[in-house]
Amino acid sequence: MGWLFIVLAVVGISLFYFYPMIQALLLSFQSGMGTNLEYVGLENYMRLFNDPTFISALTNTLIYLLVQVPVMIVLALLFSVLLNDSTLKFKGFFRVAIFLPCVTSLVAYAVIFKYLFGVDGLINELLLNLHLVSEPLNWLSDPFLAKLTIIMAITWRWTGYNMIFYLSALQNVDKQMYEAARIDGASAIQQFFFITVPMLKPIILFTSIVSTIGTLQLFDEVMNITSGGPANATLSISMYIYNLSFEYTPDFGYAATVSYVIVILVVILSIIQFRVAGDRK
Secondary structure (H helix, E strand, O other): OHHHHHHHHHHHHHHHHHHHHHHHHHHOOEEOOEOOOEEOOOHHHHHHOOOHHHHHHHHHHHHHHHHHHHHHHHHHHHHHHHHOOOOOOOHHHHHHHHHHHHHOOHHHHHHHHHHHOOOOOHHHHHHHHOOOOOOOOOOOOOHHHHHHHHHHHHHHHHHHHHHHHHHHHHOOOOHHHHHHHHHOOOOHHHHHHHHHHHHOHHHHHHHHHHHHHHHHOOOHHHHHHHOOOOOOOOOOHHHHHHHHHHHOOOEHHHHHHHHHHHHHHHHHHHHHHHHHHOOOO
């Protein structure tokens, strides 16, 4: 009887998830223009090491991951602790305001960021009026500033998403633990590191893995804000896969190979995060 309840879900997942994954794996061992493919063994995987565009995309993606994810997790933790304070007024407004970017259109907010950080955009106008810079910054044409713009964009959008998880988890933390800590003389910082963080450890691990997967699959922001430029300085792995499939001469076999790099990275980084968190299950 139990199998009857789950058979439709098993068939659906197998058909729309596992079958495409297996087909993509088989496709990664093929090469050719368009759909005119033939098996070439490990040639596509060897090609990765001699592909400067792939190396640039991989480097950029890892930079986004190593900078943006820790910053976002820390900000989400801080916001959740502040907005969990029972004495804070207008908590509902602040929670909605921080979470609201998560439900905005990916394309719409990316286009807004593109205009905000343009040479004649609002950010440059503000910096000039505050006399912090003497001339407009080339946010989207300077390699470093373009990366920084992408990092700020994805941090702005996804911090509230992680904050909601931490807020919900904090509702289940016994308030008496904080009261006992205050009676024992623990400061707010000590309570944060010795009570809040340990109690939220499973949620922090979950959000870290989800954020890692999302950053490795980064596409919309890069596509709509910088188009991978300047000179591939912001190109992500997902955008390179798109280019291989639709912008350049179609090479679906090599695109599938690059896509499996994301799979390998997700597996490796997830294992590392589980090990660092001390959770072997």
